[in-house]
Amino acid sequence: MENEKRTAPHWIYGVLLIVILAVGGYFRVVGLDWDENQHLHPDERFLTMVTSAISSVEDVGEYFDTANSSLNPHNRGYGFYVYGTLPIFLVRYVGEALEQTGYSQIYLVGRVLSALMDLLTVCLVYFIGARVYDRRVGLLGAAFSAFAVLQIQLSHYFAVDTFTTFFTVLAVYFAVEVGTFAPSPSGSRLPKSGADANTVKQRKIRLSSFVLFGLALGMAVSSKISAAPVALTLPLAAWIYWSKLPTEEQRQAGVRVFGYLVFAAFLSVLTFRVFQPYAFSGPGFFGLKPNELWVSNLQALRAQTSGDVDFPPALQWARRPSWFAFENLVLWGMGLPLGILSWAGFLWIAWRMFKEQFITKTSEVSGSWKKHFLLWSWTALYFSWQSSLWNSMMRYQLCIYPFLALFAAWTVFTLWDEAGREWQIGKVRFQIKKNAGRLMTFAIAAVVLLTTFGYAYAFTGVFTRPHTRVAATRWIFQNVPGAVTLTLETEDGSFNQLLPYPAETTISAENSWQTNIIARKSGELTTITLPHIFDESELGTPQTLRVELFAQSSGQTLAILETELTFDATFQTSHVFQLTEPVTLTEEQSYGLRFSLANAGVISLKGAAVANESSWDDGQPLRMDSYDPFGGIYDGSLNFEMYWDDNADKLERFITNLDQADYIFITSSRQWASTTRVPERYPLTSEYYRHLMGCPSGLEIEKCYNIAQKGMFQGDFGFELVEVFQSNPSLGNLEINDQPSEEAFTVYDHPKVFIFKKSDAYDSTYVREVLSAVDLSNVI
Numbered sequence: 001m002e003n004e005k006r007t008a009p010h011w012i013y014g015v016l017l018i019v020i021l022a023v024g025g026y027f028r029v030v031g032l033d034w035d036e037n038q039h040l041h042p043d044e045r046f047l048t049m050v051t052s053a054i055s056s057v058e059d060v061g062e063y064f065d066t067a068n069s070s071l072n073p074h075n076r077g078y079g080f081y082v083y084g085t086l087p088i089f090l091v092r093y094v095g096e097a098l099e100q101t102g103y104s105q106i107y108l109v110g111r112v113l114s115a116l117m118d119l120l121t122v123c124l125v126y127f128i129g130a131r132v133y134d135r136r137v138g139l140l141g142a143a144f145s146a147f148a149v150l151q152i153q154l155s156h157y158f159a160v161d162t163f164t165t166f167f168t169v170l171a172v173y174f175a176v177e178v179g180t181f182a183p184s185p186s187g188s189r190l191p192k193s194g195a196d197a198n199t200v201k202q203r204k205i206r207l208s209s210f211v212l213f214g215l216a217l218g219m220a221v222s223s224k225i226s227a228a229p230v231a232l233t234l235p236l237a238a239w240i241y242w243s244k245l246p247t248e249e250q251r252q253a254g255v256r257v258f259g260y261l262v263f264a265a266f267l268s269v270l271t272f273r274v275f276q277p278y279a280f281s282g283p284g285f286f287g288l289k290p291n292e293l294w295v296s297n298l299q300a301l302r303a304q305t306s307g308d309v310d311f312p313p314a315l316q317w318a319r320r321p322s323w324f325a326f327e328n329l330v331l332w333g334m335g336l337p338l339g340i341l342s343w344a345g346f347l348w349i350a351w352r353m354f355k356e357q358f359i360t361k362t363s364e365v366s367g368s369w370k371k372h373f374l375l376w377s378w379t380a381l382y383f384s385w386q387s388s389l390w391n392s393m394m395r396y397q398l399c400i401y402p403f404l405a406l407f408a409a410w411t412v413f414t415l416w417d418e419a420g421r422e423w424q425i426g427k428v429r430f431q432i433k434k435n436a437g438r439l440m441t442f443a444i445a446a447v448v449l450l451t452t453f454g455y456a457y458a459f460t461g462v463f464t465r466p467h468t469r470v471a472a473t474r475w476i477f478q479n480v481p482g483a484v485t486l487t488l489e490t491e492d493g494s495f496n497q498l499l500p501y502p503a504e505t506t507i508s509a510e511n512s513w514q515t516n517i518i519a520r521k522s523g524e525l526t527t528i529t530l531p532h533i534f535d536e537s538e539l540g541t542p543q544t545l546r547v548e549l550f551a552q553s554s555g556q557t558l559a560i561l562e563t564e565l566t567f568d569a570t571f572q573t574s575h576v577f578q579l580t581e582p583v584t585l586t587e588e589q590s591y592g593l594r595f596s597l598a599n600a601g602v603i604s605l606k607g608a609a610v611a612n613e614s615s616w617d618d619g620q621p622l623r624m625d626s627y628d629p630f631g632g633i634y635d636g637s638l639n640f641e642m643y644w645d646d647n648a649d650k651l652e653r654f655i656t657n658l659d660q661a662d663y664i665f666i667t668s669s670r671q672w673a674s675t676t677r678v679p680e681r682y683p684l685t686s687e688y689y690r691h692l693m694g695c696p697s698g699l700e701i702e703k704c705y706n707i708a709q710k711g712m713f714q715g716d717f718g719f720e721l722v723e724v725f726q727s728n729p730s731l732g733n734l735e736i737n738d739q740p741s742e743e744a745f746t747v748y749d750h751p752k753v754f755i756f757k758k759s760d761a762y763d764s765t766y767v768r769e770v771l772s773a774v775d776l777s778n779v780i
Contacts (some may be wrong), residue, residue, distance in 0.1 A: 013135045017126055017142060024122050024146030027456055028115035032464025034749055036470050037104050038622050041748040048107040050078050051088045051158075056096055056620050066282035066291055074278065074293055081294075082301045083444060084223035086275040087113075087163040110158025117166040120145045120156040124169045125402045128176055132371055134411055136753065141407035143449060144342075145402050148458040149352060149729075150333035150394055156463055156749065160224050167220035168227045168399045171234075172378060174213035179237035179374050181205040205241055207260055210234070218271020225298065227399065233378050234264055240370050307390035310617045312643040315674035316743045317391050324742070325383075325392035333394050333401070334740040335455040337448040338408060345407030348414075349376050379403045394742050408448065415441040432770045458729040458736065463639035464555045468725040469667055472753040473621035473629075478620075480663055481531040482607040482633035484515070484593070488523035495521050499593070500632030501605045506536055507545075508603070516552065519589050524665035525549070525584035528561070528593075531662070532606040532635070534572035542566050544598035545575070549583060552590040558583045562598070611638035611661040612672045620665040620753070642671040646684040646779050651771055654688060659764050664692070664719055668751035669705065669743060675704035676701040684774045691717050691770055692756065706739040708754070717770075718762025725753040 027434035039045040053076040057063045066072060073081040091110045095101040100109050125145045129138025145151065151439055154161045213234050220227035238257045245253050273280065273288070281289040303309045307317065321327075330339030337647065353369040353376070379400045386396045418442060420434030432440070443463045464475075483501035497520050501592065507513045528547065536544070542564050547557040561577045585591060612619035619636070631638035638657045644650050666672065672689050675682040686701060695704035704713065710721050727750040728735040738745060739752055746752070 011569075013130075014137055016139055016409050017123075019757070020139070020143050020146050021119060021122060022741050025115070025119050027147070027152045027460055028118060029112070032111050032115070032156060032462050033108060033462040034156060035467045035623070036472060038467070039107065040469060040618060041157055041159070041620075044107060044110070046078075047083065047088060047110065047158055047160075048286050050076065050081065051092050051095070051110065051388065052101060052103045052106050053077065054088065055101075056093060061284065064277050064282050064285050064287070066278045066280065066287070068283075070276070072278045079293070080297055080300070081223075082297045083160050084164070084225065084276060085278060086219055086222040087160045087441045089275070090163070091158065107158050111156060112549060114158055114162045115155040116164040116566040118151050119146075119400055121151070121162070121166045121169050124166070124173050125405055128169070128173050128375070128402075129406045131173075131176055131180055132375065132543055133406075136413050137406065137409045140412060140445070140449075141402075144405035144408050144452060147449075147452045147458055148334050148338065148401055148405060149459045149517055150329075150398065150745075151401055152456055152459060153745075153749065154395055154398060161272055161394075161398050164220055164224040164227050165398045165402070167223055168230045169402050171213050171216035172375070172403075174216060175211050175233040175237040177209040177237075178205055178213070179370070181241050185262035191601060193519075197319060204352060205257070205260070207263070210260040211267060214267030214366070215271050217264075217268040219275055221268070221272050222275035226396070229382060230378070230399070231265075231268065232381070233374060235261060236377060237374050240374060244370070251259075256639050261610035261701065277570050287663060297500055305389060312614070312670075312674070314391070315678065316670075317644070318674070318677045320392070322387070322641075325387040325394070325397060328394045328745070329397055332745055333397070333736055334404070335452055337451045338405075341408040341411060341444070341448050341661065342404035343407075345409075346376065346379065346404065349357060349407060350380075357494070365660040375403050379407075388743070393744055395744065412441060412445045412448075415444070454731055455729065455736075458731040459733075465727050467749065468751055468753045469618065469620065469622060470624070472665075472667070472723070472725045472755065473624060475661075475725070476610075476621040476629075476665075476755070479723075480610065480634070481529045482629075483530070483532075483605045485529040486517070486525055487527040487529065488519075488521060488525055489582070490521050490523035492521075495523060497521075498607075498627060498633050500628065501607070502632050506602045506604050507595050507597060508601065509597045509599065512594050514592060514594045517591040517593060518573055518583075519585040519587050519591065521585075522587040523585060525559075525585050526579055526582045528577040530575050530577075530605055531608050533565060533567075533573050533575060534604045534606065535565075535567045535573075536602040536604050537600075538571050539601055540567065540571070542600070543601040543603065545603070545648055546596050546598050547577060548596075550592050550593040552592050558591070565603070565604050585703060590626075599671060607632075607634040608662040609635040609638055609655045609660050610663045611640060612636070612665050613640050613667070614642045615639065616643055617670050620667050620755075642675055642682075642685055646682050646774075647776055651684060651774075651776070654771055655764070655768055658717065658719075658762075658767050662758050664756040666754040666756075668747040668753070669702075669739060670747055672705045673702045673743060680778075680780050683779065684776060686770060687771065687774050688717075691715060693721070705752075705754075706737065715756075717767055718759055719756035720759045721754060722757045723755040725755075726750075 002375065035041070039048060049074045054073060055070045057069055057071055062069055063071065067075070069075060071085070071092070073085075073088075075550065086654060090114055091106065092101070094113060095109045097108045100106060122142050122145045126138040126142040128139040217231055220230060238261055242250060242254055242257055273285070279291055279294045281287050281291050304311065304314070307314055330336060331341065333339070334342060349372045353372055356369045382400050383397060386392055389396070416438055417430070419437030422429055422431045477498060478496050482498035484499035486497045486499065497517070499515055505513055532546075544562060544564050547561040548557060550557045555663065559579060559581070561579070563575055563577065565573050565575065567573045610620070621627075621634070623629060627633060638652060638661050640657055641650070675685045679686045689695070689701050689705070692715050693704060693708055694715035695701050696713075708721070709724055715721070728737055730736070
């Protein structure tokens, strides 16, 4: 900046940058295994499967052999692959070097590299800010970028977004190098403390800037094809440089610049050929015909993202306003203070450029608008393009976050430097004293920086606390009975150990069923719960069930239990054995249970019947803690399939599931926040959600579930909300409910999980009445 006074020693900027990177690095790696190896991010899960399946090649010939290369996802069973290959190549080769290539290992390698890429992006923010404005702006911009929540969140995912952003911002940096060259009598280099864009380095621009831009562009597009528009920044930067030359030099320089641009374009294509090799048919390097499978993959992706394909993930975008991307960026991606300051800077820069060009007409004298134009134009272009898409997701805007951070920093120091000047708004002129103006500026900067830091710190709690689905799973294991549930009284309280019961297994006088138990904790066995016992013989007569507990090592009988089973009209019953004399079990010791009938008849056992929402979402409980919940522990045959069309068949599915289910698990907002947005298509589903939770008629269903907690609403379908698992960003007692944000902001790392339990108030006739009253004749 023109009026910068260098009061700080040069070394202090380096020290502060290191501090910013250290804090930003901590935010990006804390809680890196946030889902405890459960792979709860579907895109990351896919990349993990792909990266663990591919393998390094023996030579260059194999690398470019599209049809046979072991690095080509299409050759490893993944025929639909639309991501760039550079990120998975990097992760795979680093994983091989570390001998961490398995499915349960490679995702952590990917997350570490993702965090590193974003931290390098923060570094670039500093260098771009220092070059275009000054070191103060670069430093504060780097701090804002380091603490931006969306950048922190995406750094915890093995996905291509942070890789793409780094290479994109790197390309912009080299474009900035070109744009900040201009005639200079001294030919001196940019001062270490930074300078205005018009303070220039030398008369003749360097080819190296164009070369490095081409390489960065190729790597950006090899990470994600949507990074291609960054190619426009180099011609724009070259024009800015050319426009600052004396008229007599422009012709000769124009020819040279054009040649450099062509060479940069060539290098970018060459780089893309190297790092996205399977976009081409091969088999050798010069096999440049586009790969038809890769092209068809991109065409299918374009159809999905444009709304032309009717599939479940597209429902969330129904009725979204045109400003939805902006709203999410400001409120959630950056946080309100930084979001407001960033866009205020963006608009202020736009006004200053417009004013200089068309009102005061001082552009020919100062040309200061040109220092903003490259970064501002890129931000405006990319934001407008991504916001106009059908699925304007928050992460699609990640490539402009670094520049918005710089605009916020520029705003702060421009207000600081211009404190005491006369301001005019319309016809009103006013002046704030310099000291007062600087005090206000300092207050603004402090508030924005501290609140952004606080929001970032609060959000990292999402990664250090147990994932909500993981926590819900462990709660289910301790509170929802399996086919056979042992209750032990331990030093830490009651503990339930679940035993699986093999499908198709029956128990009779002739065929007993015996299972092995390895005690998970030491304690006194007090009860054995059998939640569902079925009379397979359908005799309708009482049957005597005998259970024998014994020690595997010695064969010693520890307890013998008997009960007479009486079945209802559906040939079902349940029973809880209470041990009058508790048996002490020792952790890691092996025991046996033997079930048999003392008289004629045949029975089978089942765990609690649990209903999940959709095959498109991760259900509950998860396979973890050495339990396979649907391998004989719970009856997992019930699924509402919320995304299926609302029709008579779905009505019967709903009623059957509600009749049979003991518990209903809602594991994220994916279904209730999307299907209810189009009640014309999902009137039955919407009615179900309203009655299950008990949402008042005047309250939108989505908002109702966003705020719902135990006891807040009273549903009338006979299922009680017994537990809610929600992990909000929190700072002390202050919690931020971010459920109203875009779906992807919460459903991966902190979805809201509801658990409903059937109560005695359940009335199948009433449920049928309510759901059958829904008019399905006009469903679109």
